Amino acid sequence: MSIDPIPAPRVYGGVDWATDDHAVAVVDADGEVLDRFAVSHDAAGLRSMVKRLLKRGVTEVGIERPDGPVVDALDQAELTVFVIPPGQLKNLRSRYGSAGNKDDRFDAYVLADVVRTDRRRLRPLVRDSAATTALRRSVRARRNLVAHRIAVANQLRAHLQIVFPAAAGLFSEIDSDVSLRFLERFTTQAQAGWLSVKRLAAWLRSARYSGRTPPETLYARLTGAPHGDTGDHDPVDAAVTLAYVTTLRTVNAQIEPLAPRIAEQLELHPDGAVFTSLPRAGKVRAARLLAEIGDARGRFPTADSLACLAGVAPSTRQSGKVKAVTFRWGADKHLRDALCDFAGDSRRANPWAADLYQRARARGHDHPHAVRVLARAWVNVIWRCWQDGVPYDPTAHGALQTVLKQDQKTVTDQARQAAA
Template sequence: MLVQLNRAAGEAMSSLTGPGPAARVFAGVDWAENNHVVCLVDADGQVIDRITVVHDKAGIARLITVLTRAQVAGVGIERGDGPLVVALLAADLPVFVIAPSQVRNLRSRYGSAGNKDDRFDAFVLADVVRTDQRRLAPLVNDRPETRTLRALVRARKDLVGHRLAVANQLRAHLLIVLPGVVGLFSEFDAATSRAFIAAFGTQDAVDALTAKQLQPWLRQRYYHVKPATVLLQHLREAPPGVTGAAGQAMAGITQAYLGALNTVMTHIEALETQIAGALAAHPDAAIFTSLPRAGTTRAARLLAEIGDCRGRFPTAAALAGLAGVTPSTRQSGHTRIVAFRWAVDKQLRDAVCDFAGDSRKANPWAANLYQQARARGKNHNHATRILARAWLSIIFKCWTTNTPYQPDQHRALQTLLLQQHPKPDMG
C-alpha cells in the first residue's frame, strides 16, 4: 500500500514538470516550534506528497525548494509572521493565513473527530486553499521598516504587560510590609516612587523621616511633587508595616521586586527610543502622528498593525472587519443574530481601540460619538469599538490618499463645533 502511494505521489509530482500545462497544486503547512508538517494536494484534493521539515535554515530552504518545484498555487498556514512566512513571501509564493480557530472548525468538514493531528491539519490547510481561495485574502509583505516597527511595538507591549505584573507584585508586597508607600505618589511605578522605595524601603526608615530630611531629597531629584509635609502626613496615617529584624528581612524582597521593575522599565524606555527613531524614518509617519493624541508610541502601533500595503484592504469595511470593530451578523430566515466578532487580528483591534478610547479626550467629534453610544446603553468597550469603526473610515481615507488628518477638513467635526459655538449674527 505504501509503495503504491509513493508511486502515485511520484507520478503526480513528475506530471507537474512534464509536457503540457502544469497541474494546480496547493500546500498546507502545519507550523510548529521545532518542525513543520507539509501536505501537497492536487486540483482534485488528492494528497500527492507529505514531508516534515526542521525549523532551521536548511529545513526552510528545503521546503521552499519543494514548493517552488511543485509550482504551488497557494500555501495555507496558521500564522502570518516568523522566519518561515518571510521565506515563503520572499519566494513569491501566495500565502493564505487561516486562523487556528478556523482550522479547528474545519476538521469536522472532513469527518474528523476533531482531535489535533499535524498531518491532518496540514491537509485541511491545503484543501481549504484549494476550495476557498477566492474567499481568502493573500498575505502581503510590508516594507522592512514596517516589519521592524511592528516587532518593536509588540515587544514593548509585552514588556508593559511584564511591568504591570511586577508592579502589582511589588504593590501587594508593600501593602503588608510598608503600606504607607502605596498611594504616596500619583503613579506607583513612576521614577519618583521607585526612587523613594529604593531610599526608604523599610518601615523603620520611613518612621525616622522628617520633613527637614525629605524636602531636600525631593528638591534635588524631582519637580512637581507634593510638599514633604503632605507626604509625611500620608506616611504617618497609613497602617503600620513590618519593623525590626523582620522588616529588614522583608526589605530584601522589596528590593528584588524593585530591581525587576527597574530592569523592565529600562528596557521599555530603550524600546521607546528605538520606536521613535523607526517611526520618524517611516514614509507613513505623518499620517498616523497627525491623529489626535496619537503621540509616538500609539501612532507607531497603528502604523505597524495596519501595515503599509494599500492593496491589503480594498475598503474601509475590510479594515474594520479585520480589526474586529464591526459586529458579526448571522441571518437565517426571520432570525438575525448580531454578535461580537472573535476571529480578528487582536493586535490590530487592541491598537485601534486604544487610540479611539483616548482620542475622545482631545477631539469633540470623538467624544460626542462615544457619548451617543453610551446613551444608547452600550458599555465602555462597545462604545469604544463603535468609535474605533468611525475612526477607521477616516484613517483609511488618509492612509489610501497619503494625507495627514486635518481637523479643519473633517466635516462632521466642523459641523459639531459650529453647533456648539455658532458664529455671532453680524446683522
C-alpha cells in the first residue's frame, strides 16, 4: 500500500517596491516570518532577490504595482504575482495594528501575509503582450504631454490676465499657432498699442491666419479688453510671456509626432480593428482604449469585472435598512478616463448612445454621471467585441437598431399627422 507524500508547506513572499531599494518578506503557511531582507534597484539586486525567494521555496509573491523591472524579474523566474494596489494595502495595515504607521519592511510582510490568507480572493497578474505594453507607454506619454500643455497654457493665461488681458482671449485657443505667433510679435500691452485694424489685418495675412474671425472683430477685442499692467517692468513681463510661449512650442513639437507613431502601432496590433470600429474612436482614442483595457482576456472574465475596475459601475453600500449607491472611488483612473472620454463623444455619432445619455440627464444626473452611465452600457458592447475579437457592427447592435426603428416610427407618424 503506497502512502501519498505529505505536500511541502506553502511559502509566500511580499515585495514593497521603492525607487532605490525594495523590502522583501517571506512567510510560511502559519504566517511566521522566515526571512526579511532588502535589495537594491539594480540588476544584481533583482537577481539576488529572485535567487533568495526561490531558495526559500516561494512560489507566490504580492506586490503593489503591475509593471516595472521588479515584476519582470519575478515573471521571468516563473513566480506567480498578485497585485495589491496601494489603496488596498493601506486598508489592510489595520489588520495588524491601529497605529497606521508606514514602514517598508512591515508593508512587505503585509503583502506576503495577505497572499497567504486571501489567496482565493486574489487574481494572479496576467501580462499583456509586448505590443500592448509598448502602445500603453506611447499613449500615456502623449496624455501626460497634453496635460502638461494644458497646465502651461493655464499659467500663460493667468500671467496675461495681469499684464496683457486682451491677448488672453483674443483667439479661441491660447496655445494655437496663431495665438503663439501673436504673443511672439506683441509680447506686451504697449507693443499691441501700435496696432490698428489695417495693421492687424496685414499681420494676420503674414501669419497665415485662417480668417474665421474678421480683423475688425479681433481689433475690437483688443481695444475693448482692460489694459494690462504697463511700466518700466515691461521687458520682464515680455520675457515671462516668451518663456511660456517657448515652452508651449516645445511641448507641441513633442506631442505632434506621437500621434502618427501611435496610429502605426494601432494598425499593427491584432486588436486594432476592434477598437477603431467604435463610433468616433479615431486613432488616438482607439489606441488609448486598447492600451488601457489590454489584450489579456483573462484579466476581465466578465463585463462586470471590466466595469468595476474602470469605476463606471456604482458602488453599493448597505447597513441595516439604509442602502446607498455611490461613486466608485477605487478604480483604475487611466481606464476610467479612457472609457468616459470615448463614451462622452460617442453620443454625437450613435443614436443609442445619445438616447441613453439624454435619459440619464432627464433623471437628474449631471454630465459626468450621465457619461459614466453611458460608459457602463458601452462596456458590455466593447467587452463582447474584445472577447470575440470582432469589430463593432452597428447592424448587429440590437439596442441601437431598436432606437433607430423607434426614431423611424416617430418620423413616419409625424409625417402622417402633417399630411392629415
